[in-house]
Amino acid sequence: MLKWTWKSVFSQRGTLIGSVLGIACTFILVIFFDAVWRGESEQVVSYPAHMKPDVWVMQSGVGNMHMAMSFVWDWKADKIAKLPGVKQVTPILYLNSIVTSEQNQIFAFIVGLLPDNKRAGPWKLSAGRHIENPLETVIPDVLAKISNLNIADKIHIADKLFTIVGMSSGTYSSANPVLFVPFSDLEDLLASTGTYSYLLVDADEGTRPEVLVQRIRDEVDKVNVLTHEEFINNDYSMAIQMGVEIIVIMTIICSVLAALIVGFTSYSLVIRRRRELAIIKALGVRSINILTSVILQAIIVTSIGFGIAVFFALFILPYTTLLQPQLTLSLSLSSLTHIGMIAFIVAVLGALLPAWHVSRMEAASAYHV
Amino acid sequence: MFFLAWRQILLEPLRMALTAIALGTVIAVILLLDGFEQGQYHQLGEIVQNRKADLVVTQSGISNFIAVRSSIPQLARAEVESVAGVINAHPVTAIPIIYNKNNTRTPVYVIVYDTWGGPLSIIQGDNIKRGRDIVIDLSLAKKYNLQIGDNFYVTDFEFRIAGITQEAAFMMPFAFINYDGMIDLFIESQIAPDLSTFPLLSYMLVELAPYANRENVARDIEQHVASVDVMIPEKLAQNDVNMGKVFFKPIMGLLVTIGYIIGILVVGLIMYADIRARKRSFAVLKALGFSFSRLFCAVLAQALLLLLIAVPVGIMLALGVAVFIQTMYPLYLIRLFEPVVFLQTLFICFGFSIIGAIIPVRSIQRTDPMLAFQDA
Numbered sequence: 001m002l003k004w005t006w007k008s009v010f011s012q013r014g015t016l017i018g019s020v021l022g023i024a025c026t027f028i029l030v031i032f033f034d035a036v037w038r039g040e041s042e043q044v045v046s047y048p049a050h051m052k053p054d055v056w057v058m059q060s061g062v063g064n065m066h067m068a069m070s071f072v073w074d075w076k077a078d079k080i081a082k083l084p085g086v087k088q089v090t091p092i093l094y095l096n097s098i099v100t101s102e103q104n105q106i107f108a109f110i111v112g113l114l115p116d117n118k119r120a121g122p123w124k125l126s127a128g129r130h131i132e133n134p135l136e137t138v139i140p141d142v143l144a145k146i147s148n149l150n151i152a153d154k155i156h157i158a159d160k161l162f163t164i165v166g167m168s169s170g171t172y173s174s175a176n177p178v179l180f181v182p183f184s185d186l187e188d189l190l191a192s193t194g195t196y197s198y199l200l201v202d203a204d205e206g207t208r209p210e211v212l213v214q215r216i217r218d219e220v221d222k223v224n225v226l227t228h229e230e231f232i233n234n235d236y237s238m239a240i241q242m243g244v245e246i247i248v249i250m251t252i253i254c255s256v257l258a259a260l261i262v263g264f265t266s267y268s269l270v271i272r273r274r275r276e277l278a279i280i281k282a283l284g285v286r287s288i289n290i291l292t293s294v295i296l297q298a299i300i301v302t303s304i305g306f307g308i309a310v311f312f313a314l315f316i317l318p319y320t321t322l323l324q325p326q327l328t329l330s331l332s333l334s335s336l337t338h339i340g341m342i343a344f345i346v347a348v349l350g351a352l353l354p355a356w357h358v359s360r361m362e363a364a365s366a367y368h369v
Numbered sequence: 370m371f372f373l374a375w376r377q378i379l380l381e382p383l384r385m386a387l388t389a390i391a392l393g394t395v396i397a398v399i400l401l402l403d404g405f406e407q408g409q410y411h412q413l414g415e416i417v418q419n420r421k422a423d424l425v426v427t428q429s430g431i432s433n434f435i436a437v438r439s440s441i442p443q444l445a446r447a448e449v450e451s452v453a454g455v456i457n458a459h460p461v462t463a464i465p466i467i468y469n470k471n472n473t474r475t476p477v478y479v480i481v482y483d484t485w486g487g488p489l490s491i492i493q494g495d496n497i498k499r500g501r502d503i504v505i506d507l508s509l510a511k512k513y514n515l516q517i518g519d520n521f522y523v524t525d526f527e528f529r530i531a532g533i534t535q536e537a538a539f540m541m542p543f544a545f546i547n548y549d550g551m552i553d554l555f556i557e558s559q560i561a562p563d564l565s566t567f568p569l570l571s572y573m574l575v576e577l578a579p580y581a582n583r584e585n586v587a588r589d590i591e592q593h594v595a596s597v598d599v600m601i602p603e604k605l606a607q608n609d610v611n612m613g614k615v616f617f618k619p620i621m622g623l624l625v626t627i628g629y630i631i632g633i634l635v636v637g638l639i640m641y642a643d644i645r646a647r648k649r650s651f652a653v654l655k656a657l658g659f660s661f662s663r664l665f666c667a668v669l670a671q672a673l674l675l676l677l678i679a680v681p682v683g684i685m686l687a688l689g690v691a692v693f694i695q696t697m698y699p700l701y702l703i704r705l706f707e708p709v710v711f712l713q714t715l716f717i718c719f720g721f722s723i724i725g726a727i728i729p730v731r732s733i734q735r736t737d738p739m740l741a742f743q744d745a
Contacts, residue, residue, distance in 0.1 A: 012645060014732065018638030025631040029398070029624065036620050061524025067476035067541075068467050096465065098437045098612060105612045107436045158438075159430025174616050191440060238467070238474040242540055245698045246405070253398055253690065260391040261635065267387060268642040324619045353387065 004280075005293040008273055009300050016301065019265035023305025024312065026258040027339060031313045033250045034335050039328035041239035043173030045232050047109065050123045050170070053090070053200035054209040056231040060222045064234040065109075066176065067096060071195040076220050080199060083215055085207035090119040091196035093186045099139075099179060100156040101147045108143075109176045110157060112186030112197075120200055121180055127151060128166030131182055137162040138180040140172035142325045157181070158189050173328050175239070255342050258302070262350025266298045270354040278361055291355045298351035299344070306343040310336060374671035377647070378678075388639050389678045395635050396683025396718055399628040401690055401703060403710050406621040408702035412538040413613045414606040419489040419536065422574035424587050425605050426458065426597045435478070435539050435609045439463070440568035441597055448594045449573055454581030455590070458573040459485035462551060466523050470513050477509065479523070479544045481551040485574045488545045493517060494532035500549030502531035506542035508700035526554045537700050539613065575599070629721055636725020640672055644729040648736055656738035664733050665726075672726035676718060 009016060044066045048056070057080060059070040074091070081089040093112030098105050113121050113131065121130060126141045128151045137155065144150065144167050153164050162181060171178040187193060203212050209227045216225045226234070270277065277290060313331055321327050378385050417425065417434045426449055428439040449458040462481035467474050480486060487496065488504045494517040497504060503521050510533050515521065521528040521544075528550065536543040546554075551569075577586055587599040600608075644651065654664060684705075691703035705711065 012642070014645060014729070015638065015642045018634060018641050018728070022631060022634040022638055025627060025634060029627045029631065032627065033624060059524070061526075062467065063469060064467060064474060067465055069465055095438055096436060098431075098433045100432070104615050105433065105608065106615055107612060156430060158428060174620065190438070234474060237472075238476070241473060241475070245694075246701065249690070249694055249698075253394070253401065257391070257394045257398060257631070260387065260394055261638070264384075264387050264391055264639070264642070267384065271381075271384070272645075320623065324623065326619050327623075353383075357383075 002293075002296070004276075005296045005300075008269055008293075009297050012269065012272065015265060015268055016304075019261055019301050020305040020308060022261045023258050023302055024308035026254045026261070027306055027309035027343065028312050028317075030251050030254045030339055031309060031331070031336065032317065032329075034247055034339075035313070035317060035329040035331050036327060037240070037243040037247055038332055038335070039330035040173050040175050041236055041243075042330050043328045044175055044239040045235045046170060046173065047111070047176075047178045048228075048235065049232055051120055051200055052228055054203040054207075054228060055201040055212050055216065056226050056228065057089075057199035057201055057216060057220075058197070058224050058226075060224050062224055063226065064231065064238060065094065065198065066235045066239060069096075070094070070197045071192065072197070072199060072223055074194050074196055076223060077196055077199050079220055080201060080216055083212075083219060085204050085212050085215065087202040087204045088119070090117060090200040090202075092117075092120045092198050092200065093183055093190065093192065093195075094197035095186060095190060096176075097157055097189075099143075099177075101149055101153075103147050106143065106147070106177060107175075109178045110186060111178060111180050112183040113180055114183045117183075122166070122168035122171060122178075124169040126167050126169045128164070130166060131180060132165075134182055134185055135160065135162050136165045136182065138166035138168050139164055140177045140179070141167040141169055142172035143177045143179075146326050160185060160189060172326065174326050251339070251342065255346050258305070258343070259346045259350040261305075262298050262302050262347055263353050265301050266294055266351050266354040267357065269297055270294060270358055274361060277358060281361065287359055290358050294355045294358055295348060295351040298347040298354075302343050302347035302350065306340060310340075371670045371674070373667050374674050377643075377667075377671055378674055385675075385678070388675055389682050391635055392632075392639070392675060392679035393682030393686055395628065395632045396679060396714075397686035397690065399625060399632065399714055399718070400683060400687040400705050400711070402621060402625050402628055403707075403714055404687065404691060404703040404705040405701065406617055406625075407704035407707040407710055409539070409617055410610045410613055411704050411707075412702050413609040416536065416538045416543070417602050417606040417609060420461065420486045420574050420602070421489075422459070422485065422602055423577040423581075423583060424575035424590070425600050425602055426573035426575060426590065426594075427600060427605075428571075429596055429598050431598065432600065432605065432608050433612055434463075434572070434605055436612065438568060439571040441570045441573065443570050445594050445596050446570065446573060449575065449590055449597070452586060452589050452593050454578050454586040455575055456578050457484070457576040459483060459576065460548070460570050461486040461572045461574055462548075462568055463571045464551070464568070468509065468513075468521075468523070470522075473513070475509065475512065476541050477505075477544050478538075478541050479546060481546050481548055483548050485576065486572075488532070488534035488536060491532040491534055494530070497531055497545065497547050497550075499529075499531075500547065500553055501527065501529050502546070502550065503528035504532040504534050504545040505530055506537050506544065506700070507533050507535045508537055508698065509542040509544065511697075511699060523554060526557055535699060537702075538609075539616075540700065542700055573597075629717060632718060632721040633724050633728075636672055636675070636722050637728030639675065640668060640726050641729040641732065643671070644668065644732050648732075651733055651736045652738050655736060661734060665730060668729065668733065669723065669726045672722045673719070676722040680715065680718070 062070040431439040464479045
């Protein structure tokens, strides 16, 4: 029976190719959607993840950076800097805003850096230099590419005109391209004299971040203090949560579609081989064996389709960023496993209709002309 | 040809049903992806339009309402109201917050209003009556299981949910408070050295006299008040939509393209399987003298008939899923029937049916008429 199943599947190569490609595409759609969301979520934390201070200090009630607004009095930074176990405190100003170039308007995260503050600045420049003078900016290289911007070009942030002096790598995502500007310019824009947004606190060697967090909480009122891991986790989980419903819905719809394609393929295979199946029944093979064969066929077709989707996801999908540089894709083994399990369910569900059809088949039909 | 194709379709009702549902699901997937994208743009545009202003005053250099910080000096309000044709400049402040409950965080855009600019409609509860009242979006209420009268904490400050509205954009729910609430929030939270750190006045919603000309008054305000820009709401809304397109278009464009490829493959698969199953019939037709072009036309007709059956199935499926999504997750709006996009999708579906029908052409070409005279 196993041999017959195998032969049956590969007897109609055209149908098989169409089916597995259709199934592969539906899974690619799910994997792509998941990879985009995961990639964007990872990029959302790209800036804080690269800064990697031991402790983050922010306004009380604020626990993350993405889409947040935080103000901390400047004297609190001085107070924290004097606490035992603190190596250095790096303040930044931070604003979500729209950046306007000649070609388009883009939502961006703008980080204001104090003079000579390399600690919180771009970690890798692909062109140009760091900001040194007022009204200069470093923008993500991908943003420059998609907006056709070059060094010395101008961009608007509110009513201020900034000159691009550098381009940074790894700072772009559709949700939050990170731009760097001088602290004083952003301070003007925010009208926020005497405040910082976030404080990046580096601990002395041998001081555990958790201990430092508690020390700052004890000494400084009305601030929220988090370890780097907690801070990153808050941002990442929020970004993932924002898209989780849509990913689930897309997975369900695409799985239904895949199940239908599997169902159609299995049904076509069964219909084409109905006389053979009737003969097999007439020869006394039990129905359960035939049903197992039909389900096995569906599993084979789905597995090949899913295999193609995984191959595409691993080896082709990463190159889509060449066509669309603004996309950040991230594949996760756990989500591929998850989709693989769904594929198995899809195969079984897809086989139900043809299996039902086979179970109703009369052995006598083998003798019909 | 259409009659032959129709008879062929009716020959196996179960197969036809399976085919129509499969093809309909492909159409539904594409419609839903398009609808999701259009819904995002619609929400972005509606947020400004729902404020019902004749003109919107922003900080100089700011030309968006969503995802931007606009801060106008408070004295500018009196200056704007002194311009001829302006009856009132209603203040509005926008504050992005992160709502956190049980360690689940959601970015929320809080609109602070006084006389104009409040929630467009209240679907449950009441509008704001006291300083600590807040009106929240339905999606926020559903996500956190919040009811009228429940507490709603913003940076340790306690609001009370007075009403539920339905306004969201850029995948963010909106909430509404009044200026008493905002001042109390800032003062009681003691989160900044002085109130001026926060944008106390982000926008002004200008109410014009009936005789006033919008463009002229906008020009007069910009000449009279240097610290502001003035925009007609439609233009401001369009800017937000354009900003959304920069964000969504590349992602959604690729997803829809994959959807179309699936469509082509599904039609191709169906037609190929069908032609393989009817090889003998095609051989008979060829033996009877039917030309290849006529046989191809029959296949094409069958593909188009299948599409005609599948389109209503797809629309119904998409509609059902859209209603489900909007009921379960009211943050998302699915706009299936945006005329241009809807017709464009149907037109492209028509295109992929034709391409799908071309896939099994070689099989017809290679069908030997002698097959008609062979035993089964």
